[in-house]
Amino acid sequence: MSSRxxxxxxxxxxxxxxxxxxxxxxxxxxxxxxxxxxNNRRSGKVSASKVxxxxxxxIRNLNxxxxxxxxxxxxxxxxxxxxxxxxIRSLLM
Amino acid sequence: MASLFSDNEQPPTNSNxxxxxxxxxKKSLSASSPSSSRGNAASLPTRDGDSHPRWxxxxxxRIYSAKLIQALKQVRLSSSSSATTSxxxxxxxxxxxxxxxxxxxxxxxxxxxxxxxxxxxNRIKLKFRKQKRPRQTVIPAVTTVVTTGAxxxxxxxxxxxxxxxxxxxxxxxxxxxxxxxLVPGCxxxxxxxxxxxxxxxxxALEMQVRAMNSLVELLSGYSTPGSDSAPPPI
Numbered sequence: 001m002s003s004r005x006x007x008x009x010x011x012x013x014x015x016x017x018x019x020x021x022x023x024x025x026x027x028x029x030x031x032x033x034x035x036x037x038x039n040n041r042r043s044g045k046v047s048a049s050k051v052x053x054x055x056x057x058x059i060r061n062l063n064x065x066x067x068x069x070x071x072x073x074x075x076x077x078x079x080x081x082x083x084x085x086x087x088i089r090s091l092l093m
Numbered sequence: 094m095a096s097l098f099s100d101n102e103q104p105p106t107n108s109n110x111x112x113x114x115x116x117x118x119k120k121s122l123s124a125s126s127p128s129s130s131r132g133n134a135a136s137l138p139t140r141d142g143d144s145h146p147r148w149x150x151x152x153x154x155r156i157y158s159a160k161l162i163q164a165l166k167q168v169r170l171s172s173s174s175s176a177t178t179s180x181x182x183x184x185x186x187x188x189x190x191x192x193x194x195x196x197x198x199x200x201x202x203x204x205x206x207x208x209x210x211x212x213x214x215n216r217i218k219l220k221f222r223k224q225k226r227p228r229q230t231v232i233p234a235v236t237t238v239v240t241t242g243a244x245x246x247x248x249x250x251x252x253x254x255x256x257x258x259x260x261x262x263x264x265x266x267x268x269x270x271x272x273x274x275l276v277p278g279c280x281x282x283x284x285x286x287x288x289x290x291x292x293x294x295x296x297a298l299e300m301q302v303r304a305m306n307s308l309v310e311l312l313s314g315y316s317t318p319g320s321d322s323a324p325p326p327i
């Protein structure tokens with residue numbers, strides 16, 4: 001990662017961001033995404049806009065999942081009052 | 094680890110300096126292994142050499158879980174102490190939990206990413222958000238550049254990005270902008286910054302989901318009487 005930053009800082013004279021950098025980042029992003037339906041051999045080329053679209057969807061899904069989980073957590077926290085302290089103590093020891 | 098409870102961490106409602114103090118305190122508390130979380134990456138198979146291994150290490154998950162539990166405890170204390178005149182709906186409580194979890198996540202990031210700083214700053218400076226970023230890069234008008242399969246690192250698969258030429262650039266730009274709106278604190282950043290922040294943010298969110306899932310499992314295992322006393326394996 002630091003190499004990427006030094007690369008861009010060296011070019012800040014003209015503040016140009018090379019295509020390669022953006023491509024690298026998009027590829028990296030693509031590797032993070034869950035691969036659905038692409039288990040068979042892919043063509044090896046992936047379109048940037050598609051990756052970005054999937055990224056947006058994935059982040060939204062993750063956010064929603066966290067929201068649901070926190071709702072459940074809040075309900076559970078309300079219900080278990082006495083067991084809470086025992087649980088936390090057991091968790092951390 | 095019992096010392097985590099004996100110390101009373103002050104809630105991060107004070108100025109920004111106290112939040113950094115909080116980070117330092119937590120660093121010293123979780124100093125069971127003094128090495129940084131990056132050093133632990135070798136213990137767990139990481140997906141990539143490029144993506145940050147820190148969000149996938151066991152140690153980082155433990156750190157985050159501990160912080161999360163503490164934050165949740167504070168949420169419970171604050172919600173019970175404040176006279177709940179308006180009956181707190183489930184949504185409000187859920188939101189409080191979500192905010193606490195996000196804060197714990199941001200603190201675990203150790204302030205190296207934009208989104209973590211934005212989350213913490215959001216909490217503290219409610220009205221005035223002036224964030225000066227040291228790097229201000231500008232996207233130039235890119236001429237037609239065709240990139241074929243040259244940029245693949247090829248750990249698992251060889252994937253390269255199809256040409257980003259002039260025709261598709263506005264589309265790509267638009268999508269990157271909308272992506273930047275999703276990641277906290279990246280609304281006005283440049284394209285590579287947004288992409289970088291997004292990769293880190295996704296991994297952090299995944300870890301958050303994992304941690305909260307296991308916490309929910311544990312809690313539900315305790316709350317339902319009659320179930321097996323041993324908590325389910327995480």
